[in-house]
Amino acid sequence: MRSLRYVEIAEELRRGMTRPGELLPSESELAAAYGASRVTVRRALESLRAEGLVDSRQGYGWFVVGEPVRQALGRLQTIEASLESRGVASERRVLDFGFVRAPKPVRSVLGNDVESVLRVRRLHLADGRPFARVTVWVPDALGAGLSRRDVESSPITELIGVALGGGRQTIGAAAASVSDAGLLGVPAGSPVLRCERVTFDSAESPVLVSEWVFPAGATEFVVDLPVAPQDWRT
Amino acid sequence: MRSLRYVEIAEELRRGMTRPGELLPSESELAAAYGASRVTVRRALESLRAEGLVDSRQGYGWFVVGEPVRQALGRLQTIEASLESRGVASERRVLDFGFVRAPKPVRSVLGNDVESVLRVRRLHLADGRPFARVTVWVPDALGAGLSRRDVESSPITELIGVALGGGRQTIGAAAASVSDAGLLGVPAGSPVLRCERVTFDSAESPVLVSEWVFPAGATEFVVDLPVAPQDWRT
DNA sequence: CAGTGGTCTAGACCACTGG
DNA sequence: CAGTGGTCTAGACCACTGG
Numbered sequence: 001m002r003s004l005r006y007v008e009i010a011e012e013l014r015r016g017m018t019r020p021g022e023l024l025p026s027e028s029e030l031a032a033a034y035g036a037s038r039v040t041v042r043r044a045l046e047s048l049r050a051e052g053l054v055d056s057r058q059g060y061g062w063f064v065v066g067e068p069v070r071q072a073l074g075r076l077q078t079i080e081a082s083l084e085s086r087g088v089a090s091e092r093r094v095l096d097f098g099f100v101r102a103p104k105p106v107r108s109v110l111g112n113d114v115e116s117v118l119r120v121r122r123l124h125l126a127d128g129r130p131f132a133r134v135t136v137w138v139p140d141a142l143g144a145g146l147s148r149r150d151v152e153s154s155p156i157t158e159l160i161g162v163a164l165g166g167g168r169q170t171i172g173a174a175a176a177s178v179s180d181a182g183l184l185g186v187p188a189g190s191p192v193l194r195c196e197r198v199t200f201d202s203a204e205s206p207v208l209v210s211e212w213v214f215p216a217g218a219t220e221f222v223v224d225l226p227v228a229p230q231d232w233r234t
Numbered sequence: 235m236r237s238l239r240y241v242e243i244a245e246e247l248r249r250g251m252t253r254p255g256e257l258l259p260s261e262s263e264l265a266a267a268y269g270a271s272r273v274t275v276r277r278a279l280e281s282l283r284a285e286g287l288v289d290s291r292q293g294y295g296w297f298v299v300g301e302p303v304r305q306a307l308g309r310l311q312t313i314e315a316s317l318e319s320r321g322v323a324s325e326r327r328v329l330d331f332g333f334v335r336a337p338k339p340v341r342s343v344l345g346n347d348v349e350s351v352l353r354v355r356r357l358h359l360a361d362g363r364p365f366a367r368v369t370v371w372v373p374d375a376l377g378a379g380l381s382r383r384d385v386e387s388s389p390i391t392e393l394i395g396v397a398l399g400g401g402r403q404t405i406g407a408a409a410a411s412v413s414d415a416g417l418l419g420v421p422a423g424s425p426v427l428r429c430e431r432v433t434f435d436s437a438e439s440p441v442l443v444s445e446w447v448f449p450a451g452a453t454e455f456v457v458d459l460p461v462a463p464q465d466w467r468t
Numbered sequence: 469c470a471g472t473g474g475t476c477t478a479g480a481c482c483a484c485t486g487g
Numbered sequence: 488c489a490g491t492g493g494t495c496t497a498g499a500c501c502a503c504t505g506g
Contacts, residue, residue: 028472040494040495043494043495056472057473059503059504173407173408273478290491291484293485293486293490294492
């Protein structure tokens, strides 16, 4: 993988950012400092803006953005992630771990040649209280080297050694199953948020499938969009 | 508002697109055709890519993207929007229309000086079946010129004559209230998706607030993200 | 006013697709 | 192979900010 100048610059800038509100050097100064053209510097800055880390005002400059929910600019953020960033103790308890025949919907995503998968079911806790029930399906080929202890301590995506690309998530509402109700400590049939995620590698091939169930009230998704899409119409 | 070359080009390209899979002229050809530099043409194409309308392959070219859920690339799309794009008859029935004191949560978003708001409650139908219950709150200043007939025929965002910027949406699950259950034709207490949207103008000031309630099963949100965010970890 | 970001040009080199 | 998109350069003009 050839390294990209604007990505390098973006990373250096990210590391250099300290307090919110901090004014960055001007584009011209950065260009001189990094020995790059202004266009390349801008590209780095634009990518940081897309992450919600910085913003700019014409005639004023580029500055580090504060931490309000704006963090989620152009991103999708779960309460889980924001808890983590606030340092709330979060814990993952593995409920079961084993290889199973791939369920049809999982197979249709991962490819029909994927017959067997590693299935990991977990309960996520925040401050000791059940927060989400998660199931992850990973193709045999990627899951064969993982131990139960591995997945207890690290995110699976970090263990499988695959460079991740994008993801797709569908978010819906459902009624809590008896099993999930028991795990999450809510009445059976009460509303839950149910998410299905597909995670892709950098070549846009599906790597794993996961399902997330959150009790209503405990979780909300926040989506900030830089430009109002057409169906934003009201 | 000075017109931007790359926006103009993007609009012309958007109008010119026909079938999915269609290959666009090369960047150089487009640059020549529009009398613009390749950089400007690229910028137009990148903006269309951000909308999920086109994509590119190095060495191959730019092409019109098919209609699968990919449409939502980097966007948030409701079933409502995709129904519309598929030409399913969708209807909006105004339930009530009037000026009320701004509820506290609405006020806290629109600003404490906003005391009175136009509140419009609507039922959205798809193929004649109830699909969503929506409430929109618009500050007096913007709502004063609107008639009930206006909001029956056009999106409010188009009526108020404000250039829109971004938006923010929270998505959660809830139990259907008795009133919503009646409107949507589902049992009271059954799960619904509940969304709160804040729409901003181009100066990032909040313009209006809306609440959307969808019966579970009828709606899902699909979010595609170009790069896996940190909490995409599994 | 000097300095900033926003837009745009006309070039360049490279990795990659397809035949 | 010729042609494509991806990245990058070194310039330019303008609207805007702040003092």
